[in-house]
Amino acid sequence: MRDGRSLAFYLLGGFFALYVLFLYGPMIVIFALSFQGPQGGMTFPMNGVSAHWFSKLWEGGGIVDIGAAFWRSLELGLVVTLVTVVFSTLAGLAYRRKFRGQAVLFYVAIASLIVPSIVTSLGIALLFRMIDAAIKAGPDWMSGTFTTALGLFTSGLAAHLTWTLPFGLLIMFAIFNRFDGRLEEAARDLGATPWQSFRHVVLPLILPALIGVALFGFTLSWDEIARSSQAIGSDNTLPLQLQALTTTVTTPMIYALGTTTTGVSFVVIAIALLGIALLRARQNRHGSDAGKA
Amino acid sequence: MSDIARPTDAGHIPAAGHIPAAGLASAAGAAPAATALAATDAATMPRAARPRGRHGWAPPAWLQAMPMGLVFALFFVLPLALVVVVSFWDYNDYEILPSFTLRSYTETFEGCYDQLPGLCTIFKTYVTTAELCFAVWAITLVIGFTISYFLAFHVRSLTMQIVLALLCTIPFWTSNVIRMISWIPLLGRNGLVNQALTQAGVVDAPLEWLLYSRFSVILAFVHLFTFFMVIPIFNSMVRIDKRLIEAAYDAGATGWQTLWNVVVPLCKPGIVIGSIFVVTIVMGDFVTVGVMGGQQIASAGKIIETRLNALQFPPAAANAVILLAATLLIITALTKVVDIRKEL
Numbered sequence: 001m002r003d004g005r006s007l008a009f010y011l012l013g014g015f016f017a018l019y020v021l022f023l024y025g026p027m028i029v030i031f032a033l034s035f036q037g038p039q040g041g042m043t044f045p046m047n048g049v050s051a052h053w054f055s056k057l058w059e060g061g062g063i064v065d066i067g068a069a070f071w072r073s074l075e076l077g078l079v080v081t082l083v084t085v086v087f088s089t090l091a092g093l094a095y096r097r098k099f100r101g102q103a104v105l106f107y108v109a110i111a112s113l114i115v116p117s118i119v120t121s122l123g124i125a126l127l128f129r130m131i132d133a134a135i136k137a138g139p140d141w142m143s144g145t146f147t148t149a150l151g152l153f154t155s156g157l158a159a160h161l162t163w164t165l166p167f168g169l170l171i172m173f174a175i176f177n178r179f180d181g182r183l184e185e186a187a188r189d190l191g192a193t194p195w196q197s198f199r200h201v202v203l204p205l206i207l208p209a210l211i212g213v214a215l216f217g218f219t220l221s222w223d224e225i226a227r228s229s230q231a232i233g234s235d236n237t238l239p240l241q242l243q244a245l246t247t248t249v250t251t252p253m254i255y256a257l258g259t260t261t262t263g264v265s266f267v268v269i270a271i272a273l274l275g276i277a278l279l280r281a282r283q284n285r286h287g288s289d290a291g292k293a
Numbered sequence: 294m295s296d297i298a299r300p301t302d303a304g305h306i307p308a309a310g311h312i313p314a315a316g317l318a319s320a321a322g323a324a325p326a327a328t329a330l331a332a333t334d335a336a337t338m339p340r341a342a343r344p345r346g347r348h349g350w351a352p353p354a355w356l357q358a359m360p361m362g363l364v365f366a367l368f369f370v371l372p373l374a375l376v377v378v379v380s381f382w383d384y385n386d387y388e389i390l391p392s393f394t395l396r397s398y399t400e401t402f403e404g405c406y407d408q409l410p411g412l413c414t415i416f417k418t419y420v421t422t423a424e425l426c427f428a429v430w431a432i433t434l435v436i437g438f439t440i441s442y443f444l445a446f447h448v449r450s451l452t453m454q455i456v457l458a459l460l461c462t463i464p465f466w467t468s469n470v471i472r473m474i475s476w477i478p479l480l481g482r483n484g485l486v487n488q489a490l491t492q493a494g495v496v497d498a499p500l501e502w503l504l505y506s507r508f509s510v511i512l513a514f515v516h517l518f519t520f521f522m523v524i525p526i527f528n529s530m531v532r533i534d535k536r537l538i539e540a541a542y543d544a545g546a547t548g549w550q551t552l553w554n555v556v557v558p559l560c561k562p563g564i565v566i567g568s569i570f571v572v573t574i575v576m577g578d579f580v581t582v583g584v585m586g587g588q589q590i591a592s593a594g595k596i597i598e599t600r601l602n603a604l605q606f607p608p609a610a611a612n613a614v615i616l617l618a619a620t621l622l623i624i625t626a627l628t629k630v631v632d633i634r635k636e637l
Binding site: 009016019024093095096097100109111117120159192195196222223243246265 | 349350351353354355356357358360361362364365366367368369370371372373374375376379389436439440442443444447457460461463464466467468469470471472473474475476477478479481483484485488516519548569570573576577578579580583584588594597598601606609610613616617620624
């Protein structure tokens with residue numbers, strides 16, 4: 001604010017550095033410990049350096065189904081991401097105009113963010129249990145081989161969407177608040193149909209931000225526990241599996257698992273950022289033509 | 294429906310968007326520039342928002358909003374209603390019995406009246422949860438405010454602001470459980486902290502309260518969720534007109550006076566939004582309390598989880614309703630401090 005670096009700057013800077021250390025310190029510790037030697041334990045000192053615990057993890061290492069949980073989480077995350085991007089984009093477009101119930105939808109989305117996850121999860125579990133009960137009470141051709149409607153891509157997907165969609169909607173608000181509507185108007189003046197102006201003007205412009213929505217959707221789903229806990233059915237996702245393991249596994253394998261899931265998160269972030277950078281570069285190359293197809 | 298769309302909501306449609314966009318623009322990776330642009334672009338919105346092209350068909354807005362609306366109606370509003378309904382139903386060891394009873398509530402509050410002035414289990418649990426909540430809120434607020442203040446007022450270039458903000462964001466993308474268990478090698482009985490303390494001769498025996506205690510639960514919460522405080526407060530701060538601070542300085546205010554009388558009031562919306570996030574997370578949490586408390590600490594969220602593990606749905610639902618009421622009460626109190634809609 002004022003000339004020169006004040007004492008306050010150095011104090012606050014020091015505080016910030018401590019905060020960053022506080023954020024990263026523990027993560028670095030488990031990253032290091034996941035390369036613990038075969039004889040090593042859960043804490044320091046390191047007993048040699050090896051990839052032993054990763055290979056044990058890869059073999060399954062006596063942990064039930066960890067690989068399957070990994071793939072389930074990945075599949076669910078991708079579906080959640082896709083649905084979140086499409087539904088959020090549509091809703092974002094809708095909010096640029098007036099429609100009945102827009103205030104209600106907005107407040108419901110906010111409510112979905114702040115109602116404790118376990119309450120939502122319980123509600124979804126109850127809903128699907130009632131669906132089960134209804135189907136089982138139905139005629140034979142319906143109830144014959146039926147076990148439950150609870151599952152990864154029914155109740156699980158629903159639970160995750162109640163968490164990712166509000167974020168998606170809020171990001172769309174942020175996007176369209178910055179959007180220059182004159183570009184669209186120009187497209188219309190040049191005779192573009194609404195679809196053409198969306199496809200060739202709006203979409204290319206918001207695409208980098210949509211990757212942001214996708215990134216948010218995926219990571220929220222990938223790490224989600226509380227909402228999944230009651231609504232996922234019999235097949236656990238990776239974070240749920242991980243939570244269960246915290247009480248049973250007493251070897252550095254759990255750190256190896258931690259390092260692996262963190263690695264996946266980072267790969268996803270890297271892909272997303274790379275995508276955004278490529279799109280930005282493309283836009284810059286093509287100047288104001290806004291992504292001619 | 295439209296009577297809920299209050300005309301006082303400050304005018305045109307994007308107004309609805311301003312509230313969250315303000316809070317989360319930076320979360321989307323769209324840094325302060327977004328908020329600066331938002332104000333000017335809003336003026337051009339109504340024109341662009343006109344749907345009709347000269348030819349071709351544009352789907353009506355309500356149809357575009359429908360998929361999201363349906364998801365919320367079916368998987369959020371309806372389930373919430375079911376939770377309330379089921380909390381008034383009866384149950385036995387095997388199933389839910391759809392007949393009205395207050396059993397789940399009377400059982401939950403059993404003995405509460407008789408034990409007065411002593412506290413019954415449910416009240417004790419809520420006191421514990423409230424204490425956790427308050428501690429986490431106070432700590433995250435102080436840290437969040439300080440970090441935001443540093444970023445907003447002491448870091449001068451926009452690039453540096455974004456880089457430092459991203460630095461705080463990265464851990465947020467990794468699993469919460471991983472971030473929790475990463476404290477174990479540090480705080481455990483033979484962890485780094487205890488090793489250091491015993492070697493330095495500060496303590497004779499390793500400290501037991503470092504892990505699986507209230508301390509570790511609060512530490513984990515602060516570690517996980519300070520981020521939710523930083524973003525909205527930072528977002529409020531970068532919008533403060535720097536000339537106001539110059540003016541306060543010129544008028545002879547000390548640094549603290551400026552902070553307390555100018556910066557803090559102008560940050561109130563951010564503080565309230567951040568507080569709502571943190572409070573609701575801690576109130577409903579059962580994962581962090583479970584993992585970091587060694588499954589020994591009771592909290593409002595854990596009661597529900599315990600009931601659910603026993604497949605007792607009506608009592609779980611009753612506890613969910615109580616939790617919801619408690620959370621809404623706190624949020625209402627927080628929003629009384631500041632009218633969010635007005636201030637944004």
